[in-house]
Amino acid sequence: MSETRLNACWNSIGNFGDxxxxxxxxxxxxxxxxxxxxxxxxLLNRKTPEGYLEFWTERIAGPxxxxxxxxxxxxxxxxxxxxxxxxxxxxxxVVELRPIHTLPHRQDALVRGLxxxxxxxxxxxxxxxxxxFEAPASLLQTDRKSGRSVYERLLVIGQxxxxxxxxxxxxxxxxxxxxxxxxxxxxxxxxxxxPYTTGLLTWEDRSVGILDETLLFYALRRRL
Numbered sequence: 668m669s670e671t672r673l674n675a676c677w678n679s680i681g682n683f684g685d686x687x688x689x690x691x692x693x694x695x696x697x698x699x700x701x702x703x704x705x706x707x708x709x710l711l712n713r714k715t716p717e718g719y720l721e722f723w724t725e726r727i728a729g730p731x732x733x734x735x736x737x738x739x740x741x742x743x744x745x746x747x748x749x750x751x752x753x754x755x756x757x758x759x760x761v762v763e764l765r766p767i768h769t770l771p772h773r774q775d776a777l778v779r780g781l782x783x784x785x786x787x788x789x790x791x792x793x794x795x796x797x798x799x800f801e802a803p804a805s806l807l808q809t810d811r812k813s814g815r816s817v818y819e820r821l822l823v824i825g826q827x828x829x830x831x832x833x834x835x836x837x838x839x840x841x842x843x844x845x846x847x848x849x850x851x852x853x854x855x856x857x858x859x860x861x862p863y864t865t866g867l868l869t870w871e872d873r874s875v876g877i878l879d880e881t882l883l884f885y886a887l888r889r890r891l
Contacts, residue, residue, distance in 0.1 A: 745837040760823040
């Protein structure tokens with residue numbers, strides 16, 4: 668089928684061209700011109716391409732690929748070399764690093780101090796201390812896969828009205844997975860974080876530990 672050819676004068680002498688068309692004084696805009704309307708009618712009345720109806724009939728009549736029931740949304744974050752995740756619903760905000768004021772006479776290493784978020788003082792915790800792995804010494808880290816620099820940020824999480832803050836080196840929001848995608852935590856992994864982990868998720872060639880938010884907040888309430 669031959670291609671429909673139009674005299675697209677609006678692109679040369681009309682509103683989208685040099686505006687030299689004398690009809691612009693009468694119509695102001697090419698959309699109001701009889702030539703433009705005739706061109707639009709020509710496009711609408713042209714013959715459909717070969718296979719057009721068959722293509723869309725197959726697409727519309729074909730099976731719909733719905734997301735599996737039970738798909739969950741998580742926020743993935745990195746602390747040092749550890750990749751972890753929590754359900755999206757417990758995350759309240761991601762904020763830039765800000766001063767953390769230490770508390771006098773506080774011996775528990777879990778509490779780093781207090782920090783101000785939107786005018787409210789929140790407890791800043793050392794999540795690695797609770798989970799049992801070593802925190803990075805430097806705030807500036809390099810992602811060894813991409814080679815780019817990433818900076819420490821603060822994540823605000825909450826449950827049942829209780830809110831705390833902890834620092835991470837990297838964060839990725841809007842990640843979804845299905846529980847069937849998880850693999851069990853190997854029994855050979857001797858880490859304190861294991862009791863808090865419901866399973867491992869492979870994400871972008873990384874192994875991410877999915878944390879149990881209920882158990883995590885229970886442990887925090889006991890410690891705080």
